[in-house]
Amino acid sequence: MRLRRKPWARPELAACDFFIADPPVYRGRWQELFGNEKPMHLELGCGKGVFISEAGAANQHINYIAVDIKSEVLALARRKIVQGYSDAGYSEVNNIKLMSQNIELIDNMLDSTDVIEKIYINFCNPWPKKGYNKKRLTHGKQLAKYKTFLKREGEIWFKTDNDELFNDSVRYFEENGFIIKYITEDLHASGFKESIPTEHEMMFSEQGIPIKFLIAAFEE
Template sequence: MRIRRKPWARPELAECPFCIDDPENHIGHWHELFPKQQPLHLELGCGKGGFMAQKAVSNPDINFIAVDIKSDILGLTKRNIEKAYAQAEKEPDNVRIFAYDIERILQVFDSNDVVDRIYINFCNPWPKKKHKKKRLTYPRQLFFYQEFLKNGGEIWFKTDDDELFEESLTYFNMCGFTQEYITYDLAASGFAENIVTEHENMFMEQGIKIKFLIAKNHGRVSALPPIVPKESETEENQES
């Protein structure tokens, strides 16, 4: 889905105290950006921030970081977070946001940035074969996340797309994750911790069942799985 340009987004983000405009300068030091040292959760592809706004405000004992590739959409994240904290009469001191290309995640996080949990909600399914390597659950990406996701840490993955979900199950297995929880109909599963966002409601109103899993990390695999293309192949596809 193409996001319309929002001229107000960059100026607002520049003035936002919880928006980080130089994420590469904080690699290895993300925990230091929060006033309290507590578990760190990361959302990759936060979209309009509906999930993060609800999650962060209701869990003050956890620090949160939300990332999306576009500043235009991150501006909506910022507004939704501000609204949620204002309604709760709290300050957003346990949340940080920034815009970045998640394919280059290891330029902003390393092994010192210990993350307890990663959320991936309704990411682009990239259905064409030549584009699948861009998926946020693709083995190459999972391999990257394991650099900073702690042993025993979890990835919570939610999608409306059947093919993406089935193929992601294979990806997780290839990278040494185990499935701690899985459902093919999240609304009917009784999973108490689910946060239903506007995006999720849209799919359910269309009769689409939401697929969800919790995958536990057991340490980085010794080598990149063979399904992953060589770096040169990735660069060629990005240029095409």
């Protein structure tokens, strides 16, 4: 579903002290930007911020980089994050950096000195048509880029409702130096307790669609 243009979105983001307007400027310097040595996690496709707002507020010992491409959705994420932190008793957002970036070009904003310990890919576009598979965020083309900054033995947590994407992604991971540490085709029936629900996850679950989930570790 296409989000309507919101005239207030760009000005609101511009005034946000945790929104990064030009991410490539900080390539190789993200730890410096956070100003501490806490581990860094990365969410690719943060949407309206349901996941990152809860994860960030609950895990103050972790720095989060949250990426999406549309200013309209990022502005909604900003509001969700601010509200989530306020509800948790925090007066400021001190461990999230929010930004617009084409994820296919993620290597323009992160390099080997930006050590990421965990990547979250939640309900990305399945790109089902032939010829478009390489645009998938789990495709080998993308995994090669993530491997430049993902810590050895670091993890990718991947969720989807799409069977074809999930099955293909298992193959992509295995072909590109990742070990599948955990896998389930029905997350909510699996007993796995460490996962934070996302906006799409709640929507699909209400429709009775099982959530596919895996944890892949980079061990090449």
